Amino acid sequence: MFGLPKGSLEEATIRLFAKAGWNIRKSSRSYKPSFDDSELEGRFVRSQEISRYVDHGFFDVGLCGYDWVVENGSDVVEVCDLVYSRASNCSSYWVLAVPEGSDIKTVEDLQGKRVATEVVNLTRKFLADKGVEAEIEFSWGATEVKVPDMVDAIVDLTETGNSLRANNLRIVDTLLKTNTKLIANKKSWEDPFKRQKIENIAMMLEAALEAADKVGLKLNAPKSNLDEILEILPALRNPTVNRLSDECWLAVEVILSEKDVRDIIPKLKDMGAEGIIEYPLNKVVY
Numbered sequence: 001m002f003g004l005p006k007g008s009l010e011e012a013t014i015r016l017f018a019k020a021g022w023n024i025r026k027s028s029r030s031y032k033p034s035f036d037d038s039e040l041e042g043r044f045v046r047s048q049e050i051s052r053y054v055d056h057g058f059f060d061v062g063l064c065g066y067d068w069v070v071e072n073g074s075d076v077v078e079v080c081d082l083v084y085s086r087a088s089n090c091s092s093y094w095v096l097a098v099p100e101g102s103d104i105k106t107v108e109d110l111q112g113k114r115v116a117t118e119v120v121n122l123t124r125k126f127l128a129d130k131g132v133e134a135e136i137e138f139s140w141g142a143t144e145v146k147v148p149d150m151v152d153a154i155v156d157l158t159e160t161g162n163s164l165r166a167n168n169l170r171i172v173d174t175l176l177k178t179n180t181k182l183i184a185n186k187k188s189w190e191d192p193f194k195r196q197k198i199e200n201i202a203m204m205l206e207a208a209l210e211a212a213d214k215v216g217l218k219l220n221a222p223k224s225n226l227d228e229i230l231e232i233l234p235a236l237r238n239p240t241v242n243r244l245s246d247e248c249w250l251a252v253e254v255i256l257s258e259k260d261v262r263d264i265i266p267k268l269k270d271m272g273a274e275g276i277i278e279y280p281l282n283k284v285v286y
Contacts, residue, residue: 002042003050003062004033009180010044012084013063019208019282020201039197048118051076051183060188061198067094067157067178071119077184080202082209084180089212090159091179094119096126097144097169098153107173110134110153116146117155119175126155126175144169207283214284215258219268220275221250229271232264255284 004013004024014024022040026033031044045053050064051074061079069076083089096115098104104113107130116139117123123136139146143154144167155175158164164171182202188194221229226241229252233239239254252273256264265276 001058001060002035002040003053003059003064004042004044005047005050005063005180006031006044007046009047009063009085016082016084016205016208019211020204021283022201022204048072054183054185057185057187059185060194061182061184061201063180063182065092065178066181067092067119067122067176069181069183070176070178071122073121074183075186077186077189079182079184079198080206082180082182082205084209084212085159089209091177092157092159093177094122094155094157094175095161095164096153096155096172096175097147097164098172099148100168100170102148102152102170104153104172107132113152114150115153115155116143116151118143118157119155122175123155203285204283207285210284210286211281213258214255214281215261216253216255216279216281217261217264218251218253218275218277218279219273220244221252221268222272223248223250225271225273226250226252229268229273232267234260255281 004010017024023036024033026044033042033044035042047064048068050059050062051069051072053059054062054076055074063082069078083091085092096107104110107127110127110132112134114135114137115123116137118139120136120138127134127136137151139154143156144163147154147169153172156164161171182205184198189198230239233252233254234256239252242251244251261278268276
């Protein structure tokens with residue numbers, strides 16, 4: 001039984017699973033996905049709740065943010081990190097922020113103040129560790145609009161800080177770095193069949209993410225220029241080099257970052273390479 005995040009991560013998760021080899025289908029009003037794998041069932045629920053249901057055993061495995069594992073105090077197996085979000089493959093941060101003109105410069109300045117956040121437990125522990133007593137209230141969202149009129153500070157989630165800056169907010173401190181994790185119920189993890197299935201899924205999901213910004217490159221290279229060509233080809237390991245029927249030419253194949261291709265292909269052409277082919281990748285397994 002698989003817990004899948006509903007909401008902002010939903011479509012990104014479905015795309016990731018498709019790239020990893022599992023097609024997930026659901027109607028717009030259904031919370032029960034259909035897998036093209038008879039060994040899998042699942043539910044779409046809010047990411048904030050998944051770790052609790054994994055901990056309690058309703059889900060054998062789930063995908064949710066590490067922040068909610070911490071916030072809920074869930075006792076689960078952290079199988080692997082899967083760094084992806086709705087718009088990018090970057091980690092996010094829970095940060096303490098105040099208005100640009102606020103007198104609050106450090107965490108200690110929050111003594112006796114009011115803070116709004118979705119992660120009440122995380123914020124309470126963070127302030128307690130700093131020896132600060134403040135009133136912490138739960139926020140249902142749109143937390144940025146509550147300062148300075150309703151609260152003195154907020155703890156909010158950000159990837160780049162752009163939204164905070166757009167709302168004239170200044171980051172005072174960072175509470176937690178977070179990203180999506182694959183987590184498992186401890187009892188399920190002890191079951192050999194379920195553990196093997198979970199590990200296989202983890203490997204394929206990681207492989208799909210690893211391939212996200214990489215491409216394959218094939219080319220025919222003149223044997224006389226091979227050393228020069230190999231010097232400019234960054235590879236996961238060593239490039240694959242095979243002989244062709246013409247002894248003066250070699251076939252070269254390599255995996256590299258997609259952003260590097262725009263600079264490398266012109267250089268390869270200048271070095272005499274021919275038949276250069278770039279192709280997308282679905283998975284990269286180390």
